[in-house]
Amino acid sequence: MSDATRTAPNVSAGDGRARARARNLHPLAWWSWAFGLAVLAGSVTNPWLLLMVALVAGIVVTARRTEAPWALGFRFYLWFALVIVVLRVVFRVVLGGAGDTVLLDLPQLRLPEALGGAGLLGPMTLEALLAGLYDGMRLGAIIICIGAANALANPKRLLAALPPALYEIGTAVVVALSVFPQLVESVQRVRRARRLRGDPGRGTGALRRVVVPVLEDALERSMTLAAGMDARGYGRRGHAGVRERAVTGGLLLAALGGLAVGVYAFLDSSAPRLLAWPMIVLALCLAAVGFVAAGRRVERVRYRPDPWLRADVLTAGCGVVVAVLSTRLQSWAPGVVHPALDALPPLAPVGVAVVLLAVLPAFLTPPPQLQGSLR
Structure with missing residues (x-):
């Protein structure tokens, strides 16, 4: 018997043990983790901490997302966050802002009194740009946290895990949360089909040829979802x-x-x-x-409910601990949480430690199941 033949059973056994350890975490655990990270992002304006929040979310998503369609749209949330940051800075430039360090003296346009008499443009100061940048990064970090939850949590399993009293509201919320991942999946499928047909997919004309099939696919998915929910008795009351x-x-x-x-x-x-x-x-x-x-x-039963194991409790606990500690950062390091606009933002070890607590699920939780074993 050759060496390759003798080692093959060991490799298969190892793969079998890895597949046995693989498990998808409870969707509410991922949303609790993302909510805690979003609370931290919404309570600080330090750009270093906000960049760390986005980096932690990206690390966890890369390590623990599946191959499901809703898990492939995280990069679109990153682009969306970047657009928000750019628009926030542009609004600061257009609407003006207070500050002493003038970078560019733009001509000021005064609106009529009927429109409030506000002024547009004017002196562009460093303090106004930094304030717009920090606010935009804070909102962008929150968007990234929501995108991370959408990429990690199965929306169908999330609906099944909701309490019976919130089932009807949860149905609408889950459908609304799954719209963006479905649109991302539709865009990817349409673009892939057009590339296979030899369409370069560039320019305004290509955008129009992509938008129409995407909207048609979204409408068909909505009708299919509504018919499936009606056939399964969704919305029936006791x-x-x-x-x-x-x-x-x-x-x-x-x-x-x-x-x-x-x-x-x-x-x-x-x-x-x-x-x-x-x-x-x-x-x-x-x-x-x-x-x-x-x-x-509410008269309904749950088919194969998701259990809460140690990994789920650890993930949800990380989110809760991060949210609680973020409320204490204001008293521990106020200059780090909201830095001044006239100096380089400082970075304290306590703030870094609070952010790094949220990266633990990337290393202390089991790997996700493969696409073929997803429910």
């Missing part, structure tokens, strides 16, 4: 009396009011502390009871 509906509605309204009061007291330092965290906790408890009561009216 029977509930007037008293049950009144109790459920009262609990949810009380939870919404308590949450609004608690958030306002948390943001307003002059408000009594009794109305902050205690009110938020009470509102969350009322909301949980209301969700359980409302979920009894």
Whole structure:
């Protein structure tokens, strides 16, 4: 027996063990992770931290995304974020801004009094450009976090994992979140078909020949999705009396009011502390009871529900920890979170550590399943 023959079973066994370890994480775990990263991106204006947030999201997506259609559109979110940054800087140049360091003295155009009398262009200052750049990078980082969640979480499994009380709202949200990945898939399929036919695919005419098939494909997908959901009984309700509906509605309204009061007291330092965290906790408890009561009216079953294992808890926990620590960065390093516009933005180890916590799922979670084994 040759050496190649003797080593072949070992290689096959190793591949089998790797396939057995491969598992797709819970979609809510990925959304919790992305939400925590987005909270961090929305609470800072330091460009170094925002670049690190985008880099961490890209590393995790590259390491843990599948070959599914919705996972192939992350680069389009990157381009979208770049466009947002450019537009934000352009708006700062057009609308003007305060600052002492004048880079270019543009002629100022004064609008008529009927339009508010605002001025356009004028002196272009370094402080205004940096403010526009930092704001654009913050919004772009949030978009990248949302794109990472869309690339990592299966929208169909996300719909199945939602609580029964949020099932109808979740159906609309999941369909809305899956529109952009479906458009990306349609664009890629149409462009691939045109290249196979010898079409170079450049210029305005080529864009028009791509847009029409993409819109037609999106319409067909929407009709197919609607027919499939109607055939499977989506949207059907259980029977509930007037008293049950009144109790459920009262609990949810009380939870919404308590949450609004608690958030306002948390943001307003002059408000009594009794109305902050205690009110938020009470509102969350009322909301949980209301969700359980409302979920009894939804008659549906779950086929092969996704379990929460250690990797899922670790991923969701990373997002929660990053979101909580991002609220403390303001008091730990205020000059790092919101740097001044007249100096080079500083970078503190505590800020870097908080961002790097979000990269743990790329190394401490199992690899995703192959396309052939996806549900």
